[in-house]
Amino acid sequence: MDGEPNAITEAGTRFVALAEEHAADFATRADQHDREGSFPFENFESMKKSGFMAAPAPSALGGLGLTSLHDLAVGMSRLGRGCASTAIAVNMHLASVWTMGRMLAAEPEGELAPAIDGLLKGIVAGQITTAVAGTEAGTDIAHPQTTATATDNGYLLNGTKIFGTLSPVANVFFSPVRVAEGNGGYSAGLAMVFRGTPGMDIKDNWDALGMRGSGSNDVIYTDCLVPAASIMRNAADFGEVSAIGVETAISGNVGLIAVFMGIAETARDAVVATAKTRRKAPSNRTLAERPSVQHLIGELDVDIAVCRSMVAHIGRQVDAFSEAYPRGRAPVEVAMELDRQFQCAKLTVNRRAIDAVDKALTASGGAGYLTKSPLSRLYRDVRAGPFMQPFAPHEALEFIGRVALGQDPALDR
Amino acid sequence: MDGEPNAITEAGTRFVALAEEHAADFATRADQHDREGSFPFENFESMKKSGFMAAPAPSALGGLGLTSLHDLAVGMSRLGRGCASTAIAVNMHLASVWTMGRMLAAEPEGELAPAIDGLLKGIVAGQITTAVAGTEAGTDIAHPQTTATATDNGYLLNGTKIFGTLSPVANVFFSPVRVAEGNGGYSAGLAMVFRGTPGMDIKDNWDALGMRGSGSNDVIYTDCLVPAASIMRNAADFGEVSAIGVETAISGNVGLIAVFMGIAETARDAVVATAKTRRKAPSNRTLAERPSVQHLIGELDVDIAVCRSMVAHIGRQVDAFSEAYPRGRAPVEVAMELDRQFQCAKLTVNRRAIDAVDKALTASGGAGYLTKSPLSRLYRDVRAGPFMQPFAPHEALEFIGRVALGQDPALDR
Amino acid sequence: MDGEPNAITEAGTRFVALAEEHAADFATRADQHDREGSFPFENFESMKKSGFMAAPAPSALGGLGLTSLHDLAVGMSRLGRGCASTAIAVNMHLASVWTMGRMLAAEPEGELAPAIDGLLKGIVAGQITTAVAGTEAGTDIAHPQTTATATDNGYLLNGTKIFGTLSPVANVFFSPVRVAEGNGGYSAGLAMVFRGTPGMDIKDNWDALGMRGSGSNDVIYTDCLVPAASIMRNAADFGEVSAIGVETAISGNVGLIAVFMGIAETARDAVVATAKTRRKAPSNRTLAERPSVQHLIGELDVDIAVCRSMVAHIGRQVDAFSEAYPRGRAPVEVAMELDRQFQCAKLTVNRRAIDAVDKALTASGGAGYLTKSPLSRLYRDVRAGPFMQPFAPHEALEFIGRVALGQDPALDR
Amino acid sequence: MDGEPNAITEAGTRFVALAEEHAADFATRADQHDREGSFPFENFESMKKSGFMAAPAPSALGGLGLTSLHDLAVGMSRLGRGCASTAIAVNMHLASVWTMGRMLAAEPEGELAPAIDGLLKGIVAGQITTAVAGTEAGTDIAHPQTTATATDNGYLLNGTKIFGTLSPVANVFFSPVRVAEGNGGYSAGLAMVFRGTPGMDIKDNWDALGMRGSGSNDVIYTDCLVPAASIMRNAADFGEVSAIGVETAISGNVGLIAVFMGIAETARDAVVATAKTRRKAPSNRTLAERPSVQHLIGELDVDIAVCRSMVAHIGRQVDAFSEAYPRGRAPVEVAMELDRQFQCAKLTVNRRAIDAVDKALTASGGAGYLTKSPLSRLYRDVRAGPFMQPFAPHEALEFIGRVALGQDPALDR
Secondary structure: OOOOOOOOOHHHHHHHHHHHHHHHHHHHHHHHHHHHOOOOHHHHHHHHHHOHHHOOOOHHHOOOOOOOHHHHHHHHHHHHHHOHHHHHHHHHHHHHHHHHHHHHHHOOOOOOHHHHHHHHHHHHOOOOOEEEOOEOOOOOOOOOOOEEEEEOOEEEEEEEEEEEOOOOOOOEEEEEEEEEOOOOOEEEEEEEEEOOOOOEEEOOOOOEOOOOOOOOEEEEEEEEEEOHHHEEEOOOOOOOOOHHHHHHHHHHHHHHHHHHHHHHHHHHHHHHHHHHHOEEOOOOEEHHHOHHHHHHHHHHHHHHHHHHHHHHHHHHHHHHHHHHOOOOOOOHHHHHHHHHHHHHHHHHHHHHHHHHHHHHHHHHOOHHHEOOOHHHHHHHHHOOHHHOOOOOHHHHHHHHHHHHOOOOOOOOO | OOOOOOOOOHHHHHHHHHHHHHHHHHHHHHHHHHHHOOOOHHHHHHHHHHOHHHOOOOHHHOOOOOOOHHHHHHHHHHHHHHOHHHHHHHHHHHHHHHHHHHHHHHOOOOOOHHHHHHHHHHHHOOOOOEEEOOOOOOOOOOOOOOEEEEEOOEEEEEEEEEEEOOOOOOOEEEEEEEEEOOOOOEEEEEEEEEOOOOOEEEOOOOOEOOOOOOOOEEEEEEEEEEOHHHEEEOOOOOOOOOHHHHHHHHHHHHHHHHHHHHHHHHHHHHHHHHHHHOEEOOOOEEHHHOHHHHHHHHHHHHHHHHHHHHHHHHHHHHHHHHHHOOOOOOOHHHHHHHHHHHHHHHHHHHHHHHHHHHHHHHHHOOHHHEOOOHHHHHHHHHOOHHHOOOOOHHHHHHHHHHHHOOOOOOOOO | OOOOOOOOOHHHHHHHHHHHHHHHHHHHHHHHHHHHOOOOHHHHHHHHHHOHHHOOOOHHHOOOOOOOHHHHHHHHHHHHHHOHHHHHHHHHHHHHHHHHHHHHHHOOOOOOHHHHHHHHHHHHOOOOOEEEOOEOOOOOOOOOOOEEEEEOOEEEEEEEEEEEOOOOOOOEEEEEEEEEOOOOOEEEEEEEEEOOOOOEEEOOOOOEOOOOOOOOEEEEEEEEEEOHHHEEEOOOOOOOOOHHHHHHHHHHHHHHHHHHHHHHHHHHHHHHHHHHHOEEOOOOEEHHHOHHHHHHHHHHHHHHHHHHHHHHHHHHHHHHHHHHOOOOOOOHHHHHHHHHHHHHHHHHHHHHHHHHHHHHHHHHOOHHHEOOOHHHHHHHHHOOHHHOOOOOHHHHHHHHHHHHOOOOOOOOO | OOOOOOOOOHHHHHHHHHHHHHHHHHHHHHHHHHHHOOOOHHHHHHHHHHOHHHOOOOHHHOOOOOOOHHHHHHHHHHHHHHOHHHHHHHHHHHHHHHHHHHHHHHOOOOOOHHHHHHHHHHHHOOOOOEEEOOEOOOOOOOOOOOEEEEEOOEEEEEEEEEEEOOOOOOOEEEEEEEEEOOOOOEEEEEEEEEOOOOOEEEOOOOOEOOOOOOOOEEEEEEEEEEOHHHEEEEEEEOOOOOHHHHHHHHHHHHHHHHHHHHHHHHHHHHHHHHHHHOEEOOOOEEHHHOHHHHHHHHHHHHHHHHHHHHHHHHHHHHHHHHHHOOOOOOOHHHHHHHHHHHHHHHHHHHHHHHHHHHHHHHHHOOHHHEOOOHHHHHHHHHOOHHHOOOOOHHHHHHHHHHHHOOOOOOOOO
């Protein structure tokens, strides 16, 4: 009865249990990876072995058959409690696996089915790890400037992706691109690029305020030639809002917001535990006995409760959407409406998770400000939340308002 | 996909449908009752006829068999959209009916079963309407100062109850009392008093900022003699926290917070509708086209989404508690933990509902400040939320913090 | 050392002392006028007699020579503590008198000097009370739709002004108009209309959530003929931002925000006084002894301190601007920068004053929600703040951001 | 007219000009010291040479004669814009110099006058730099647990001070101690310890989230013998609130809050500059042209305006207090009232400065999260604010409320 959301499917229950086991292990090394800015390779080995990284693969193919994004989010929150860098990194992989499963379910005999089938089998076998190298400077995620130019042998990719989370271990990268059309215009596409393809340069340059173990390196394409079949064309025109775009954004983000909640939960538990035992002069009462600390923890717990409620409620809404509409079949208005709800949740969870860690830091009385305190890491990690695209908080409010008011949901025409 | 919580049980679905029908009707008279400060007697006649007021009675007795407090809350939110005064008034009755059903379920052969059975039948027949006259000035709800003093013929009640919502039509009143024990101490009790009992004075003096149609009059007991059987003794000692106390508080409040959410939803929908059509010089663009209005509505919608998530999530938690523990059988620690979660929800929903109406008022551009605008009523009505006991916001934070920190949950020893 | 801003000029000191005397008197009738929605005619008689209403008139003409808007604001805050309706009403008059004094100072031999001199003498003699009938539905204050059309005998005014505060006693009305130019375009103008001019209809229809004693009636012009000399042309084109526009807006608003602060101060003092004496069972400790109440009052006092700091600081900035630039001589960039600062203050003071009264209401424990409590009036009155133009909060943020970012400050082209 | 507070005394004007010059220089190395966690020794050499570090010394002794704490705060805000670590470090020294000047002014013939005179001359000569090693784990600043035990040769100090800002260069340390009295009780005292005294161990162990160049090392006293004259006894009993205690706390903190404001100002200016030039696809409009960015910067500027108003207003109040009462002569009630105001300012400025940097980070769009961005340093630095004692935010609210409600201002009896 502590309000944390729990799995509602059987597969989810197993997934969440795995997440908790991994989290307990990863937590022991989180501070070290943060300090060193090193990538936790061993965590990914461990998650491959346990089957965690193949969880959203269909059970027929050897996965856990995790289809509930609600439950995926719950698992991500638990993993995030242990090591947030690992959690946001694996999340992008899991979202891709989930999407593949969903594509297969929507069109089991579709053109892409054999390729997806192959990828999923590779994932189940622990041979394939996917990453999304999507973000670029100077544009938003819906308008990639990385170009795919058709040649006789395939497409040449050119462009620079940043925040390429998980890049140190991924061997399959998905990158949104714009495909140059003959008429000078562009259409939207998604490139799949295997690690080691000539012209692909995965940097080792991730150095940030937080999430220092997430390996979010730059990925640079310079005349990188990929086979024609490696470029998936989206149904929507370049830059158009679409149900698939919404679904993709949400499937990647619902786990992310849960990770930030998990960070806040860890900070909260740490400071509550400390408050129960730490005594201060002159009275030598514990912190827990002091009214101002009680009030502060009360406020912190409200932050947590808000996060949990929103993750739980949006998770169920997302699942209801997935169940109602096979991939790509939802009316765009319905998808926009779901995205409006999702953006409300993302905005709020990110903000309240930050606020919660801030309060935990305050309650720590200065101890949490020291590098040696995990709280100082959590404070840096949790701040990554609002940067996840789409949307930043100020954009989200504009988007939510525009959809609510019946305006064109695109923010920048 | 607009995020509003919906009923999850069959009985709840019927209850919510009734609520929506009633709301549409009541909305047409809400402003008038507000202006006149008059009690909407006709609304209660209508809810008796439809079976709405007997919804939580067991279906075997002719009720809808509504047992889910989640669904009760959803229904209350819909009713609150139409007339909040009516909604908070009928809510206290419904919570009492729900409690009776639950007592009967817990102890179908119990001492009180025949009496409860009788009451429920009267409620189904539309002959009985119950009210809780609980609040008193100068004390909190857990420590009533109204005394019940044993005499040869029963108990003499003395004390003044305020905020006696629903008193104009109720004919059975439940009032928490303290029962004078021989030793100078007190035990806790609940008096059931029939309207018209000599020594009971139901004033007609409700005159407040908002909720002006709720009939929240003073109820004064002066040597009011009631039969000995009319005093129920609580298991807990006077002023002790208990699982039953928590359950009672939550069953009454979960519908209330939903009403305040419903007010906010109405204000939001009104202002969104206006913004879509209202034009302003010099550009004559609609309000909906203006970035600052979009941002404001974005923030308002976040408020609404937070309310909905918390009502949905706490509703499910409360149902899980009810299912796990028959009335009175939950460990007090579990009940406290649930109450901690509930207070997080109550605090947040009340606050965000107020904030939402405030933003709607801002978006109205001054028109909403006029008496003739429903927004000016909603602004006054929604402010009642934080006064509902337990707890006020500042007390709630103390309570939440104390429970979280393992301190005695009683706020005032 | 309680942080309240105090007058910094001698004339201001006398003005503030008068304000406090009047406030003590007006406070005794504020609730009654609120309940009845009646205009406090007697307050204006009293303020005429004391010289308060002529305070900004030059001392050479018999005024107090109040030139500091900082001090005018301080006085308004004190008056607002007693009766906010009276304060916002007289504020518009005082701002006009201040402006006249400033016009005279800037151009003592100017074309308008004789007329201003006459008006000021009438004001000092208690024969003239001015009002600004400026607001219109469907446009913002910078783009009046009320038209002044030239005829052989003067101008014909047509249009409807709303929120015509002070209209029950004013005998000179200033109304922004657009003057029809031959070419189909408009220029900006300000009409001065004497009460009783045929074609001017001052309604008695003010009925709002709060500020019920402010007489903010509709003022309707229907082919209302005024002499050509009654229309002042602004230097700026219609709808253009200008230093004079900024100065006018600020001179009217700086006192207004102080009034809303005054409301909050009254609510705060009332609830602090109550908390010190009111006891509650079971412990019978005073509210003041309870940690959660201390915390709440702490937060309330922070609200007040923020209001006071911002009123004081913006007041000094406004005075520095007035001293640096005679009316109309400031570069528009400097004026915009000042307005940016002013809008930060207005937004914050209005918000924190509302928040402060909200907290006072919470601390009242339900008693404040009753109509008989002054807090319920203060809660309604203080909500008027954000409606004062320019700007509403959402518009203010857009304006502040645009000026900060070097964009065109006009919000609606 | 951008609202920044400016010096109001002549000495202050010179001090602020020096601060700006130093800030421009220090800014060039701030990121490097942060990255390395190194102490900016060269900054202190520079501030000694310029006379900045002797500014509050009387001009008769060669200082600038800076007596206005308002102006000291203004200077600190400017210095903080360049290098916050340097600013908070030098602030504690400056506050001590200011206090010495004030002690001398209050009792020019007092017992301590010769010693103070000597210290001030040393400071002017650049030979003495003072630090306050005051904070301890497990107690608050008013109840030091470090003991001074009388011996025949002086006092033996034992205890551990943390957050000993400026310790790498200070050669005179002031440490609050409790002086063991014969009766088993303690009185309050302040020890002055010269660097290099045997038994004093200045660690090189400062490693924190932010303010990494402030040298806030542990200072450990182990049977550290100091002459009897090195222990100043306070008039107040150990742990008692006193006017001197308040004055000391405020003189140290008023500059600190200004530093945190300065951090926010730098973050704001950086992001505004970026927004004006950075373009994003698809429209390639600058960020400054986007409504959501305008709104965000609007909110950020409100944060800044609140900080500036509160620093300015509290600065003037503190100066008025200093002028009204020579050191130690203020009634404790007056001092408490001032402290209540100060705590409102501290709480708000610290919070809004953090919020402002947070918004700047959001506006940066992810770029600010990278280690190479100064914003990521500012985000860490600004978070130190609420840890400065007294008080933490939750304690401040309790303190403010208690003083407002007439309760004992001590938080922990």
